[in-house]
Amino acid sequence: MESKLTNEQVLTALREQFGDAVGQEEQTTDHYLNVYVTAESVHAMIEWLYAHGEFKVQFLTNITGIHFPDNDEDQKMVIVYHLHSLQNNFRLRLKAYLPIENPSIHTITDIFSAANWLERETYDFFGINFVNHPNLTRILNEDSMDYFPMRKEYHLEDETRQDKDNRFFGR
């Protein structure tokens, strides 16, 4: 089903409201609005989209992180918010760069309660610090884990495994 909103319409409205805080739009194969914004403006932007009379972006699909180890020092972490307007059948993604040293961003648990566990998960795997989160602890991994496993510098495989001979696995 077609969406009642177009990407241009929402992007233009965002640019009018937030000016330079709205950065570059990224084209993706799913044709959803996919836009980079500044980390400081994310909270206000999501709040504004939620309260907007027409857009009514009132559903949070997911929050996740991305680690780009080859980016510049202050752009190595990306946080992604997947948002959905159920009434308009319109989806968008907000992305923000964060520095790898101390990737901090304001929590959105005051807007979406669902963000609580999603932010905990993002902290668990990427080490992104959500300021003012009510309970920012690990949610899926064991509590004693001392690193953030989805960061690229850590091996996906278990380092202690002994029965795998790399010669037999083409490595």
Add this chain to the structure above:
Amino acid sequence: MGKITAEGNVEAINYEGFQLTRLDTVIGAARSNSLWPLPFATSCCGIEYMASMAPNYDIARFGMERMSFSPRQADLLIVAGTISKKLAPVLRQVYEQMSEPKWVLSVGACASSGGIFDTYSVLQGIDRVIPVDVYVPGCPPRPEQIIDGIMNIQALVKHESLRRRYSPEYKDLLDNYNIENDIDGK
């Protein structure tokens, strides 16, 4: 006089109304044919284990009519499925809560070695946290294989010294795993 038979190294005297034999073979036979298993099933191996319990394969034939879902009344811990690192302390606690004598059957590739889950979140074999008596290979193993593993456990139980848990080897084994044991027999 009754008939004297020698089975293995055990001499038995059979006569009308009584039989003489060694106590440990009687107890061994009784134990091995009345094992109470505790299924610790987490994934597809658990489904195969359920098939083994069901009438087609029917491990009740081996004296395992009752699954013990309390570790305190169980003799045999059957670990079937992937154990994540977060679950490892739980498994260990279940093992510690079982009373002696106890045996462990590791069913399937995941429980035995981590299987295909060579990843940061999965325990690479339950023998890293608890001692294992018999490993069943397969991904998942068929019920026949699980029954074979159970029969191997039964053979162990039948022929094991009743004082296994007092032996220095057994104490060393538990010490290796840092499992507290208050066994003070001689």
